[in-house]
Amino acid sequence: MDRLLSMRVFQKVIDEGGFAAAARALDMSPAVVTRLVADLEEHLSTRLLHRTTRKLSLSMAGEIYLERVRVILQDIDEADRMANCQNHQLAGVLRILAPPVLATHVLAPLIAGFRQLHPKIVLNIEVASYKEPPIEEYDITLLPTDDQFNGDVIARKISSAESILVASPAYLKLRGTPFKPEELTQHDVLRLKIPGQQQRVWRLLDSDHDDAPVEVAVEPVLWVNHSDTVMRAALDGAGITSVALDLVAPYLMRGELLRVLRPWIAGRLQLYAALPSRQFMPERTRVFLEYLIEQTRIHADGALLACNAC
Template sequence: MDRLDAMRAFVTVVNEGSFIRAADRLNLSAQLVSKYVARLEQRLGVRLLNRTTRRLHLTEAGVRYHERARQVLDDIDELESQLDELHDQARGLLRISAPVSFAIRHLAPLISDFQQAHPAVGIDLQLNDRKVDIVEEGFDIALRIGHLKSSSLIARKIAPVRLVMCASPDYLAREGTPLHPEQLARHRYLHYSYMELDAEQGPGRWLRGKEAAFSSNNGDVLVAAAMAGAGIALQPTFISGQAIREGRLRLVLAEHEPAPMGLYAVFAHRQLMASKVRCFVDFMEGYFGDPPYWDRF
């Protein structure tokens, strides 16, 4: 049994939460992955995982081994990345976490262009609006939108993200166009569940704490509802910009827009950055234009 193969199988099982998903990730059979883990436990003389019909649970020994094994594998990957950089060739699988709506609307052309420039890099793109733990969940890069707080991670700003209030022409004709944020109190508000409003600036002072007529954790749904006349939405222009440009939505209280946020590429701090990560981050910078193409309306 190859120790590194067994170690990688175990770490992948823990990261993925199941033998089947780990097998898919490693392009192996679930039976072989299970055999690797079983033989690893036999060689170490300890149980690393407790298996139930629904979940896997790390033992105390498993927690300790997983932490050190993951570091060993990271060190090996970094060592190999040094060799990559000797001939300046990005290669390997690049795991990326990205927000759902942004990725669906804007990432496919970028990834296609990147892979044409770097054909030796494979892409595993996972869409999720929650804040993933890129180290624990095995991502190389996470794209995040917002005002980033200080952390041990490295963040590179890729593009500004403009937030606008918008509603359909039919809704505004029926309910009236608010001329001051105080008038938002009598309007139907379409709320994005993950948005944290600053109570000191923009419309946050009047929307913070207001009960939403419709709340969702997906911005595309809220923009579609706004186009259907359901109310006023506060959404980024990378989602709403096309509808505004086409006249299906109109800006509301444009002079009271919140301060712009940012689209950031976030990655773990390592002494040696893998060439695939460096190349992808460098490629993203400036790709969307200045201002970004979705703001041109």
């Protein structure tokens, strides 16, 4: 028995003054309305209504029960209304999980602009690196991946970018500029630690052609599991590294880093926003995703222009 439905039907029978009228108001058959009230009485082991051919009245137990039922149903309807309001209004807390590099270079630059558009939405950002992020605990989880992606995860693609090779002008002036991938063996290489990847093999792709990748054996002078550390070391002239074009664009435009080995790239990176569910997406989540996609597209266009000009 659906007790909540039976309670609503019982209340409607009293408010409408009869089973037939309640059935019309609820768009049910009179037989279903009669059965639901009977099921409720059977569940309670007491008679709620006195029925005659001419009159319907509450028993004493029915009067007491109806009084409580009205309060209970009002509370449930109010709870539903509040939950629905939270789901649709542009207010409330938006919980986001992001790894450090994305929090710094993707999320942080967007906060001021988004807050100007939606001042009632509070951003609660957790910055952490997870091998298996707890996606169900957050409204949005930012996931950087390569070309492979777990199809079981509910996610929306935000952007894609090439990972290009860069070095500082000071380093290139001191050590020279490589013109072939094989020449990387003669240079100081800075590598980001990525689980499951060999750090001593650099797999490079020609972005202008679909040829097989070239694998270059290198001996990195720096291994580190933090993107900003690699970037800082490259800016200070420590060697050659690979960085997503979106992240390195500002440094290319200012001439602080230069691209090397064009058109070779160290891979293609994708950014996804993982969601806890396909259904009932809060409006605040939707507007943030749209803003994130729009701003990353604008930034990507600027990064491409910067790369072509460098």
